[in-house]
Amino acid sequence: MGESGPGDEASGVNVDGESPTAPPERVTDETTVHDDTELERTIGLVGGLAIGIGTMIGAGIFVFPGLAAQNAGLAATLSFAIGGVVALLVALPTSELATAMPRSGGGYYFISRGLGTAYGSVVGLGLWLGLVFASAFYLVGLGHYATAVLAEVGVVLSVNPVIAVGLVFGVALTALSIGGTENTATLQNAVVGILLVVLTVFLTYGVLDAVGVFGRESAPEQFFSQGIFPAVFSTAALVFTSYLGFAQVATVAGEIKDPERNLPLAMVGSVVIVTVFYVVTIFVATSAFGAEQLGRFGETAMVEVARDLLGVPGAVAILFAGLLATFSSANASILSASRAVYALSRDALLPRKASEINLRYGTPHVALLAAGGPILVLVATGQVELLAEVASFLHLVMYALLCVALLVLRRRDPPWYTPSYTVPGYPVVPALGAIASVALIAFMQPASIVIGVAIMVVSYGWYRYYAGDVSLKGAV
Amino acid sequence: MTRPPILVPIRVLEGEPIPDGVPELLANAHVVLLGYHVVPEQTAPGQARMQFEDRATGRLDEFESLFESVGATTERRLVFTHDGQQTIDRTIEEHDCLAVLVPNSTQPPDDILVAVRGTVGVDRLVRVVAGLFAESEVGVTLYHVAADEETDEDSQTLLDGLTDRLAEQGVEPSRLETAVDRDVSPLDAIVETAAEFDAVVMGESDPSLSTFVFGMPTDQVAERFLGPVLVVQRSPETDDQ
Numbered sequence A: 001m002g003e004s005g006p007g008d009e010a011s012g013v014n015v016d017g018e019s020p021t022a023p024p025e026r027v028t029d030e031t032t033v034h035d036d037t038e039l040e041r042t043i044g045l046v047g048g049l050a051i052g053i054g055t056m057i058g059a060g061i062f063v064f065p066g067l068a069a070q071n072a073g074l075a076a077t078l079s080f081a082i083g084g085v086v087a088l089l090v091a092l093p094t095s096e097l098a099t100a101m102p103r104s105g106g107g108y109y110f111i112s113r114g115l116g117t118a119y120g121s122v123v124g125l126g127l128w129l130g131l132v133f134a135s136a137f138y139l140v141g142l143g144h145y146a147t148a149v150l151a152e153v154g155v156v157l158s159v160n161p162v163i164a165v166g167l168v169f170g171v172a173l174t175a176l177s178i179g180g181t182e183n184t185a186t187l188q189n190a191v192v193g194i195l196l197v198v199l200t201v202f203l204t205y206g207v208l209d210a211v212g213v214f215g216r217e218s219a220p221e222q223f224f225s226q227g228i229f230p231a232v233f234s235t236a237a238l239v240f241t242s243y244l245g246f247a248q249v250a251t252v253a254g255e256i257k258d259p260e261r262n263l264p265l266a267m268v269g270s271v272v273i274v275t276v277f278y279v280v281t282i283f284v285a286t287s288a289f290g291a292e293q294l295g296r297f298g299e300t301a302m303v304e305v306a307r308d309l310l311g312v313p314g315a316v317a318i319l320f321a322g323l324l325a326t327f328s329s330a331n332a333s334i335l336s337a338s339r340a341v342y343a344l345s346r347d348a349l350l351p352r353k354a355s356e357i358n359l360r361y362g363t364p365h366v367a368l369l370a371a372g373g374p375i376l377v378l379v380a381t382g383q384v385e386l387l388a389e390v391a392s393f394l395h396l397v398m399y400a401l402l403c404v405a406l407l408v409l410r411r412r413d414p415p416w417y418t419p420s421y422t423v424p425g426y427p428v429v430p431a432l433g434a435i436a437s438v439a440l441i442a443f444m445q446p447a448s449i450v451i452g453v454a455i456m457v458v459s460y461g462w463y464r465y466y467a468g469d470v471s472l473k474g475a476v
Numbered sequence B: 001m002t003r004p005p006i007l008v009p010i011r012v013l014e015g016e017p018i019p020d021g022v023p024e025l026l027a028n029a030h031v032v033l034l035g036y037h038v039v040p041e042q043t044a045p046g047q048a049r050m051q052f053e054d055r056a057t058g059r060l061d062e063f064e065s066l067f068e069s070v071g072a073t074t075e076r077r078l079v080f081t082h083d084g085q086q087t088i089d090r091t092i093e094e095h096d097c098l099a100v101l102v103p104n105s106t107q108p109p110d111d112i113l114v115a116v117r118g119t120v121g122v123d124r125l126v127r128v129v130a131g132l133f134a135e136s137e138v139g140v141t142l143y144h145v146a147a148d149e150e151t152d153e154d155s156q157t158l159l160d161g162l163t164d165r166l167a168e169q170g171v172e173p174s175r176l177e178t179a180v181d182r183d184v185s186p187l188d189a190i191v192e193t194a195a196e197f198d199a200v201v202m203g204e205s206d207p208s209l210s211t212f213v214f215g216m217p218t219d220q221v222a223e224r225f226l227g228p229v230l231v232v233q234r235s236p237e238t239d240d241q
Helices: A045-062 A064-100 A107-115 A117-152 A162-179 A184-210 A231-243 A245-251 A259-289 A291-346 A365-381 A384-412 A428-442 A446-467 B045-069 B084-094 B122-133 B152-168 B186-194 B209-214 B217-225
Strands: A031-034 A037-040 B005-011 B030-038 B073-081 B099-102 B111-115 B139-146 B176-182 B199-203 B229-232
Touching (some): A031 B045, A037 B045, A037 B084, A045 A117, A045 A245, A064 A259, A064 A291, A064 A428, A107 A117, A107 A245, A107 A291, A107 A384, A117 A245, A117 A365, A117 A446, A184 A259, A231 A428, A259 A291, A291 A365, A291 B045, B005 B084, B030 B045, B030 B084, B073 B084, B122 B152, B122 B199, B176 B186, B186 B199, B199 B217
Parallel strands (some): A037 B073, B005 B099, B111 B139, B199 B229
Antiparallel strands (some): A031 A037, B099 B229
16 A cells, blocks of 8 residues: 555645644554554454444434335335445445545545545535534434334323434433443444344345235335436435445544455445345335325334334334434444544644543543534434435535545546555446436435535635645645 | 563553563563553544654653663554554564563562463473573573373473473573472462562463453463563464474
């Protein structure tokens, strides 16, 4: 791998007089080396896959089926497939960039080095806030599941507790990530393992049932009940939040062992695995109930599907799995958001203070609060679809620019750009990735687009004010 | 005598000092000083580096000069990691360290106990003991706990063979003693015997179910003995006899 990084040219000072920290001298399979100091790489392939899958699966399976079926009918299956293809078109170029620059910060890092500080700032701040929106979305989903659990055990509340539960878990998660020193990675791996087992059993049964093995009539359904255009595509744009996790793998690129092998495998592998699970889930769900009824069940539609297929034990299993999945997604996103803040402050685009570590717990409390605080505000809105779309919007902008960065870097061909994995089908795949990402944005609700654009404008303004003199672009 | 490379892992930011007596114990070693700092998963190792590198480097400077002042040669590594054991294992491998020190304080060593399990790994044991103590006045006691089916002659042959090899490597026979026990639990016996010594040298155990449940015997010895323990590492090649 490269002897020197693309950041050799990083220079300039921000308003606080801070400069970007020097890039590492070299990267080995097991460490990142700065002068006399090494940073150990401790996340293996399983850990990488667990981050990717764990972040994604909560949304796609446990929150979206009802909403998606309502919007697109049985063709929601197609919407999920479209989302998966777009994600794959971006995951492949991202893998190439990640093997050339296996450093923390993921998409932000690749774009700031490929396209310069201005794009980097917009994407970096967008990544942080995108993860904040995603986390809030997962927490509202968690609130729906917790509410369903309460309903299941017969507790009747006079007020709808969804938002309150989301807020409580948001506070708890932030506090836990600041004060907890347990080995959460092992836990995350276990959670993802359990989820995959539960879902595999459930979906296998569901598919057998849907094709009539158990002799029941499936709900007959017209595939494109809501039409093809724009329903299928706007639903794809909505559910794209279910595919954001592979980029989270890239945010910890600096901590992945044997990055040349594990980064591409973890990113592409997690996208492929979740796509299969999503498509099968929607197929099973719509076969059991029909899209319209599924839509009425809302966020916790999967619980009703499980109840229909397997009775109360099935409903309990899916409730439990839904709580686990949304919780792990929210947790992974908060941690990734904090990594994004670190990457920005390392490059002097945010105050160095933002990635400060407290001495008591050894955790970056400022960065974690910078994630947890806004999350609470957003959870309080309770707008599942809006939160999901804004998260997707901010990620899609990054995805499009990632593909552009790859095209630019390949054409410019700087000496430090020596990826060990190269994207297949260059330049078609990255070009399609960029076009598809932008196209998906076009199918979003106007409100999501307005909020997304506003965040980008503010991000750019911040860059001009705070770090206009900072230059991060790799050697040209 | 070539200096045996010995790993001294120190959690560099936790105020852990180099215990008294340890530099003297390793005066004839090539000390691989590993300063490491374990960060929780919420924290990127690079984040910890930005904040703590200077302080860690300062402490390692102090530690390095402690070892150099008694004559040891040194090499140093500073690592920020999520997983201390992974870092230690990697450093052992990269520097081909013969032994790892479990640092506890002691007096400047007069007598050390060498726990001998069997013929496996004896080569490396000889290199460590001879390398560290050939050119010193330290008394070396070779201690073996006989297995049930083992005769007294077997045990004596094992220790005599070792005595000869150490003598060949420059440890004066007058400084070498041997002791054999039987019908006792090796672990308890080593800890009990060690009480009269300033340091223990013993081999790394093979991982097994009981080490998985109760932890490595070497760790248990280190915990109960309260003095420094040098754990001689298994050879990376399995054919080491």
